[in-house]
Amino acid sequence: MNVLRVSKWTIAAFVLPCLIVYVGLVFIPVLVSMYSGLLDWNGIGTSKFVGLDNFKTLLFDDPVFWPSVRRTLMFAVFSMAEIPVALFVAILLNRFVKKPNFFVSAYFMPVILSVVIIGQLWKTIYNPAAMGGMLNQVLEQIGLSSWTHSWLTEPNIAMYSLYFVALWQYLGYHTLIQFTGIQNISADIYEAAKIDGAEGLKADWYITFPMNIPIFKISIVLAFIGSLQAFDMVMVMTAGGPAHATDVISTHMYNMSFLSMKYGYGSSIATFLVALCLLATVVINFIFNRLERKYT
Amino acid sequence: MSQTIPVAGVKPVAQRGKQMFPLAKIIVFILLGILLVTQLYPLLWLLIYSLKNNEEILSGSFFSLPSKLMWSNYTDAIASGNYFKYLLNSLITTTSTMVLVLLLSSLVSFAISRFRWKYGQLVMVLFLIGMMIPMQATLLPLMLIFKEMKILNTLWSLILPYVAFQTPIAVFIMSGFMKSIPHEIEESAVVDGANVLRIFWSVIIPVSIPPMMTVCILTFINIWNEYILAATFISKEALKTLPFGVNSFVSQYSVNYGAIGAYLVLGALPVIVIYFLLADKITKGMVAGAVKG
Numbered sequence: 001m002n003v004l005r006v007s008k009w010t011i012a013a014f015v016l017p018c019l020i021v022y023v024g025l026v027f028i029p030v031l032v033s034m035y036s037g038l039l040d041w042n043g044i045g046t047s048k049f050v051g052l053d054n055f056k057t058l059l060f061d062d063p064v065f066w067p068s069v070r071r072t073l074m075f076a077v078f079s080m081a082e083i084p085v086a087l088f089v090a091i092l093l094n095r096f097v098k099k100p101n102f103f104v105s106a107y108f109m110p111v112i113l114s115v116v117i118i119g120q121l122w123k124t125i126y127n128p129a130a131m132g133g134m135l136n137q138v139l140e141q142i143g144l145s146s147w148t149h150s151w152l153t154e155p156n157i158a159m160y161s162l163y164f165v166a167l168w169q170y171l172g173y174h175t176l177i178q179f180t181g182i183q184n185i186s187a188d189i190y191e192a193a194k195i196d197g198a199e200g201l202k203a204d205w206y207i208t209f210p211m212n213i214p215i216f217k218i219s220i221v222l223a224f225i226g227s228l229q230a231f232d233m234v235m236v237m238t239a240g241g242p243a244h245a246t247d248v249i250s251t252h253m254y255n256m257s258f259l260s261m262k263y264g265y266g267s268s269i270a271t272f273l274v275a276l277c278l279l280a281t282v283v284i285n286f287i288f289n290r291l292e293r294k295y296t
Numbered sequence: 297m298s299q300t301i302p303v304a305g306v307k308p309v310a311q312r313g314k315q316m317f318p319l320a321k322i323i324v325f326i327l328l329g330i331l332l333v334t335q336l337y338p339l340l341w342l343l344i345y346s347l348k349n350n351e352e353i354l355s356g357s358f359f360s361l362p363s364k365l366m367w368s369n370y371t372d373a374i375a376s377g378n379y380f381k382y383l384l385n386s387l388i389t390t391t392s393t394m395v396l397v398l399l400l401s402s403l404v405s406f407a408i409s410r411f412r413w414k415y416g417q418l419v420m421v422l423f424l425i426g427m428m429i430p431m432q433a434t435l436l437p438l439m440l441i442f443k444e445m446k447i448l449n450t451l452w453s454l455i456l457p458y459v460a461f462q463t464p465i466a467v468f469i470m471s472g473f474m475k476s477i478p479h480e481i482e483e484s485a486v487v488d489g490a491n492v493l494r495i496f497w498s499v500i501i502p503v504s505i506p507p508m509m510t511v512c513i514l515t516f517i518n519i520w521n522e523y524i525l526a527a528t529f530i531s532k533e534a535l536k537t538l539p540f541g542v543n544s545f546v547s548q549y550s551v552n553y554g555a556i557g558a559y560l561v562l563g564a565l566p567v568i569v570i571y572f573l574l575a576d577k578i579t580k581g582m583v584a585g586a587v588k589g
Contacts, residue, residue, distance in 0.1 A: 004411050004482060006492055014407040014496075015419060018400035018463055025460035026426050029437035036437065089331065096324045103328055105575045107335050112571055112578065114521035116539040117564045120546050121342050124557070132353035132553050134341055172335060173582070180583045218586050229430040232524045236543060250432045257436045258528070270433040281428045 030274060037268035042261045054268035065269075068247040071159055075230050075248065078163045079170065079223035083216065086174035091204055093175075094182050104179055107172035119236030122165045126151035152238055155245035162234060162246055169233075170226070174219050181215030182208060210295040217288040224284060228277050249273050339564075346370070346557030353553045369554035370562070376549065379562055381534060382541030386566075389451055389537055390519045393458040397515050398508055400459065401466035406496050408467070409474035410482065420471065426464035431457075435528055442529065453529040454537070458519050466511045469584055473507040474500060513574070513581030520567060538563055 037054055041047035058065055089107075093100040110118060127133030128150055129140050136148040151161040185208065193203050231250040234240065240247040240255055247255070250273060257266025345353060346369055348362040373379065404423075408416045438457055442448040447456075477500065485495050526540040536544065542563035546556050571578055 004486075004492065004495070006411055006413075010492055011407055011411060011413055014403045014411075018404040018467075019419065019422075021400060021456065022423070022426065022460050022463050025438065025457050026429060026434065026464075027422075029434035029441065030429055032437040032440075033433055089328070092324050092328060096321055097328070101576070103332065105571075105579060106332055108575075108579055108582075109339065109568075109571065110335060111582070112517055112521075112567050113564050114523060114539040114542075114567070116521075116523050116543045117560055120543065120556075120560055121338060124342070124345070124553075124560075125338060130354060132345070134338075168334070168338075171331075173586070176579055177583055177586055222586050225428065229432065231430075231432050235524065235527075250430070254432065254435070263436060266436060270436065273430055274433045277428050277430055278425075 033267045033270045034274075035267075036264055037271045039264040039267075041264040047264065050264070054265050055272075057265070058268055058272065064244045064247055064252055067244070068249050068252045071246070072228055072230065072248045072250075074159075075163060075166065076224045076227035078167060079227045080220055082167050082171060083174050083178070083219045083223060086171060086219070087178045087212070087216075089171075089175050090178035090182055091208060093179055100179065104172075104176055107175050109172065110169045111173045111176075113169075115232045116236055118165065118169050119233050122161075122168075123152065123237055126161055153242050155242050158238060158242065159246045162237060165237070166227075166230065166233060170223070174223070177219050177222075178212065178215060181212045181218075185211045213288065213292050213295060217284065217292075220288075221281065221284055224280055225277055228273065228280060249276070342557055342564075343561055346554060346561045348554055348557075350551075350553055353557075366554055369552075369558040372552060372555040373545075373558040373562060376555070377545040377559055378533065378536075378541065379559070382536050382538045383566070385451065385535055385541075386520060386538040389454050389458070390516060392451075392455050393462065393519045394512055394515045396455070396459045397462045397466050398511060401463050401470055401511065402501065402504065402508070403496075404463075405467050405470035405474050406500055408471045409477075410495075410500070420467070423464040423467045426461075427468070431461055432524060435524070439529065448529055449532050449535065451535060454522075454525055457525060458522065462511075462515050462518065465514060465585055469510055469514075470504065470507050473504060477503060509577065510581040510584045513578055514585040516570075517567075517578070517582065538566070 036047075038049060038051055039047040040050045040053070093103055097103060124132070125134045127136070129136035129148060135151065139145065139147045149157055152158050189207055189211070190203055193199070193207055198206055229250060230248055231254070234246055234248055234251050235254065238246045240251040244252075249269065253266050253269035253273065256262050256269060260266075344361060347365045347367070349364075349366050352360070352362055404419070407413075408420055434457070438453075439448065442453045447453050481499055481503075482495050485499050490498070521539055522537070523539040523543065526537045527543070530536055530540065542559055545559050549556060549559075
């Protein structure tokens, strides 16, 4: 129970500065954006209220929109598929390695670098061999010249090249999170299980997995929400091209708002994105609350 | 009786490791080693790449070392891109954001966790919702607002939204910590006649240094690396932050491959140096920051 009884003015002095900045620069813009989604507006001239027309166009008449939603969701699926791998690595580290922190910190290194560095680095790696691209040079040297591609400009593989970079960058993050989770499981539990005859994989199945469900949730939320918001990496590496082949929801929004100057339409995409993020958070929390109740 | 008696403080996981076959251990180490290569080799490759001359880069031997270290790539990069200018801008932006986030969020967290008032929970929920809102959804309205306020193309147009978007996680971490501080502390302070500001400043803040460190680290990593807002709100060359500067340099300077590599290394350098110094703190902070939702 909080003990400090203070006047309204004191509360205001403590709360308002932060709340004003936060509401003014996060909430109000989102509300403005929701309203702008109902306008036909190029950002400069007069705006016209068109109701839900933008959303109608978005959902039924925009050839770029649904493919971009599909890519965004695929992004989320791939990112989540990486988490069991991270968990496996974390279990191995915890069990076999005496100084696991070295590996964890090394795997984590790409996470702290800016997307610009990561994106440009991989652009260089994906370059054609004649331009010094590592990947194609490796393929040529091991005799797989037929496998070389221009990884970011062929429409049917460009998106996969992007997924891969994101997976590469965030593997260390998920490994770190899962590793921390496992380390927090009390050693007594494994001792008790050992006496009952559960060791190794069996102990993982009956102890590590269920005990780690809350940590799993953290990774899932991070991967899912992160993928829905996947933006800067795509902007740095392809900006949605070639010919919209790598457009995700947020790059589509950006291109519509800032390049095509359709402010109203771009805002309706932003509204869709915000709604999707909130919905995803609610659904994931709901699923995991049930899981946690069942297994812990 | 061959049963081992668990020794306090020794992890059973370590004990189990000793009982495994050496073969299994070798396979595990090979696996972890491969992962080490895939995660770190691209970064090492970039470093080598940045020290080669153009012919060596184009000749196609990706693993060869440069015959002569081309430090001139670095001097070229620094001379033709405003590296130090960008670095300074990033430093100013990140530090200001950090200070403001710490100040504002510690005030609110104190109010949420220690005051007896009706709306504390409501304010907390408001901040929790904010963690789910994608920054890019506010790009357009923010640009219009900043244009009105005439601060577009100044560092304020970055610092303000950075502060706003960092506060939710900061409030979440700090209020969680402050709730766990025993209430007896401020009870005795009240008895001693300390006022609220005094309690905040001399009692709560000194014990809240660990979560403040976490907030600092999270803010640093997020803001130092931020690219989209900077690229949207800033167009003056003299105000670009490091990620934006690196990106525009690399996209414009397309023939001198070595210099591009050098610029990327220079761009990564500040964070890498700090990571080498504070790896443990940074990984801990990032785990704390992952706990959203």
